[in-house]
Amino acid sequence: MQIVIHRGTHEIGGSCVEIRTRQTKILLDLGLPLDFDSRPQEQQKQIRREALEWAQDADAIFISHFHADHHGLLPDTHQDVAIYATAGTAAMMHVTEVIHGRGDADYLRHISVLSKDADDRKFEPVIVGDICITPYTVDHAAYDACAFLIEAEGRRILYSGDIRRHGVKGFLYHNLPRKVDCLLLEGTNLATEKACMNEAEICERFKEQFRTDADKLHYVWCSGQNIDRIVQIYKAALVCSRKLIVDTYVAYVLEAVHRFKPSIPSPLSPFEGHDVFRYFCQHAQLKRFEKAGDPEIVQRLKALPTVDKNDIGRNPGRYVWMIRPTMLCFMKKYNRVPSVVVTSIWEGYEKDEPEFMDWIRERGFANPHIHTSGHADVKSLQAIVRHVDPGLLIPIHTTVPERFATLFPDRTIRCPQDNEPMEL
Template identity: 35%
Template sequence: MRARIHRGTQEIGGTVVELESERQRLLLDCGLPLDAVPDAPVVLPQVAGLATPDSSLLGVALSHGHRDHWGLLGHAAESPPVFMGAGTERILAAASFFIRDVPALKAAAHLQDGRPITIGPFTIIPHLVDHSAFDAYAFTVEASGRRLFYSGDLRSHGRKGALFERLVTRPPQGIDVMLMEGSCLGRLDEDARFPTETEIEAALTDVIRRTPGMVLVAASAQNIDRVVSIFRATKRNGRTLVVDLYAAEMLHATGRDSIPQTSWPEVALFTPWHQRVKVKKAERFDLIERHKADRLFPENLTAHPERYVVLFRASLLDDLVKARCLRGAHAVWSQWAGYLKDEKTATLLAALKSHGVGFEVLHTSGHASIPDLKRLAAAISPRALVPIHTFEADRFPSLFENVVVRHDGEWWEV
């Protein structure tokens, strides 16, 4: 088995890994770079079968549903088979109605935790992992008598931290090469840790308790762990969590009754004007119909803003301003702080400030800390550890054993 990393040896995001065995090939992820400019031309990696037909490309195994791992598939001229979790498929399909460049990918087969799947000469064993994306996997790939472990994106401090402990306690054996993410290098001290999701929940609980008006929490609706934290903090304060139609559909797409849904008495739907227009034009009234159990309207928000915590995004602001419900409100930024540098986000923050809305940041990473990466590398003990999904590959040899630094586009034997 041969391998090459098309993107990821010197950057976070845009991950594309190509494997070859018996003259057949498989991709692990096919992501769009994080610095990709919207509507700019996209350059596909030099992978036969993405721009022109090539039957030797058997498919793409998606580790999870973040754009930097699937985003190039929407730009590929050809459509190779895609292997992904059922939850990932449902979430991407639901998001495709709301977000123009999200493809409604159809799975050739669904990945399931611990269940091997054979694709030509390759056998993939998916390992469900803790990450800020729902239904995320690491992979063990076997072919030609060799074994490769791909970490995907993972952590131990989320709501599914037991999955990380399981991986460390019962790691895959006989791994020749481990591709391990290092997103935290350069962002976190060697012995430091990220806040746990439980700690974020406690901090949110306190913010809600001390806010006299509405609380706006800017978080990704696809970060299901965070939505659960927001819901639990909201419920502890006797308030109602307000979600828009997009967020309601993301929660519905998980297929889990244990995850907050609009059918729950503590969750309510508020459909902003732009979403109502979109539903009407597409005649997708079924979307609102399935979330109508507890629907809110502007007059509800106007009358009692102190009763609500809103899962917030910039497109909601105009509706909230028109509802005159921001007196005494407070906003929490609960996603990657790097987005705060964007011009659009700066405009949003200025608008919130102009309406007297307070602001603070409460977030934790979707990626493992250095101590946890050390535990994972020691447990798997690969013959070679290759850095990926990192800007700091050159630091790996000082932190881990058996490191081999590879370069984008370089073929090498597993």
């Protein structure tokens, strides 16, 4: 078997791995570089051309999760290549395209959902030519993320995708296959020794915050697709007797996930009858979903009562409002309402939102940071390697691959360059 990491040997994001035998070629992820939008146009064109080239003679593309740095170049593939993803990943890719007004993107029609066994526990293997691919659910900030085991020509390769151990499903790494010939392991957090807080602690921090400023409105800036985080915020709101306001986009996402994971609460399907959610209708979003979203969810959203906007101002301590910087125009209507703005997303994104951050400062609102990484810390990477016990270890999705040598002194490690073919 031959492995080529097209991108990701010295970079976080834009991951793409090619695995080929004499007869078959597959790609694992086809991601957009994280800094794609800020690159000159000529470079952007080049990145798109490369993606098309890599995918051209591929027999299939397997997507580990829905973050754009793992699937964002799929629109640049040719139309008849088979794409495989978990149900959660497929649903989220669809929502992302619809909300950006691209619900008719061709590649969406070529996605096959990876199926599970009758108990809904293990994934069924997929055979492509002479390669057998088996997904394994892993814990990551993207819902329904998975790793892939690739078996062919008597060899076994495990690709971690993005993985961590401190989320609500952190224990899942115990299910990963052992004694593989090669492990391609992400190393996003290799540059820091800091241990990551787990999602249960995040929930406690939210409760503490909601109680400390009990009479204030709490805005929470959080990704609308970070389901595990939304569930922590939901739990904290429930315990603190606050209502959680979500907009059309988040309500749609939650309902889409609730359909195949009923334990995820949604404003359209309250969990165990708890009355926690309040709905904030964004009409422009609803129009986009009407055009290309699921008609049944759209109909139910249209009928959903909206939050009493005056009550937010009258009783700010009753509410937690999930927002994003694009919602600043709505937040400005409550300029005089005593508020706290919690950042529950990677801090680095704050510098990209100067108008939003200036507004928080000008209003004098507190701006605590309650967040934890979606990627494994160093201790977790070591635990994963101990469990998998691979013959060869290859770092990916990292800016400092050479750190693997220090972290894993007893392991055989190879740090290739992008596009360097490796025989296994």
